Amino acid sequence: MTVTVYLPLLLAVVLAWSAPRIAQRGRPGPAARGLSAIAVLAAASSTWSLALLALTALDDLPPLAVLDEHPSMDLPEPVPGPVALVAGLALLLGGARLLIDLRRRLVTHRQLRAVGTAEHGLVVADWSAPLAVAVPGRRGRDGHLLVTTGMVRLLDADERRVLFAHEQAHLAHRHHRLVAATAAAAALNPLLVPVRETVAYLVERWADEDAAAIVDDRDLTAQAVARAALATVGAGSGAVLGINGGAALHRVRALTEPAPAPRRRRLIGPALLGVGFLTTVTAATVEFVALARAWL
Structure with missing residues (x-):
């Protein structure tokens, strides 16, 4: 097999490098959708490449190993055995990470739904910790x-309007699906972790822009995000308006x-x-397939 089988891994590195730069320009919605779709394709492609590499290890098993040593047979050599072994281990680790991520998300959603019964789409929990999340x-x-x-x-009354608009945007656009899909891609291929973070x-920027449009006040929205960020410093919570460390500053x-203008050209690269x-x-x-035919 030629270098082609390794190229999906190299392209995943290029995607991971370009993702944060794509996020800096234009509207966040199209970028979130585009990067999520490409991340899933990248994970599927790299996983398939690893599977092809791992399958070449079959030539070391009987009866193919006997044919390989036959003097009258001129069979093509696939890839070195250690490469096939590493590819197989990478597949197993990726599958394990995927199952762990899926289980963690299911458990988290189940726990959030168990907090209380929603009335008019809202559950107010009597907890002192500041928390707001779209379930x-x-x-x-x-x-x-x-x-x-x-x-x-x-938050004061106006800032609470920002809060509700922000979280409703998450529900309306089904942001959890984009985040889950990209997280699954990164579980299969850790090279895509920067894409997952991006x-x-x-999706938080997307919800911010929706909230700013609904309350018709970008400064108020920025104030609500900043206040939530200050309240959660050192609290270990990333669920208040999606605050996540330095991302809040950006x-x-x-x-x-x-408000950002559409820039569809930035998605040409992805x-x-x-x-x-x-x-x-x-x-x-x-x-x-050509290799397998030669062997079989």
Whole structure:
């Protein structure tokens, strides 16, 4: 097999490098959707490439190993045995990480739904810790907002409007699906972790922009995000308006500037990467089929 089978891994590195730069320009919504889709394609492509590499280890098993040593047989050599072994181990680790991530998300959603019964799409928990999160629905049901009394006391009436608009945007656009899909991709291929982090940031920016449009006040939205960030410093909570360390600073700064304009050209790069993933995987598969025919 040629270098083609390794190219999806190289392209995943390029995608991870470019993702934060794509997030800096234009509207966050199209970027979040585009990067999430390309991340899933990248994970599928790299996983398939690893599977092809791992399958070449079959030539070391009988009866193929006997044929390989036959003097009259001139069979093509696939890849070195250690490479196939590493590819197989990478597949197993990726599958284990994927199962762990899925289980963690299911448990978290189950715990959030168990906090209380929503009334008019809202659950207010009597907790001192400031917390606000959009809880996805289950089996076609609508999701709801979970807000603690600590969160309610933290913000004034206008800032609470920002809070509800922000979390409703998460539900309306089903941001949890984009985040979960990209997290699954990063579990299968750790090279995509920067893409996972970028999409998580972009969905928060997306919800910020929706909230700013609904309350018609970008400064108020920036104020609410900043106040929530200060309240959660050292608290270990990332669920208050999606605050996540230094990302809050970038979000506040973005809200102090005019609303971003559409820049579809920035998605040309990810689209070309998507074509690259499909092309390289197809070529690697054709090579593997030719190899398998020679052996069998």
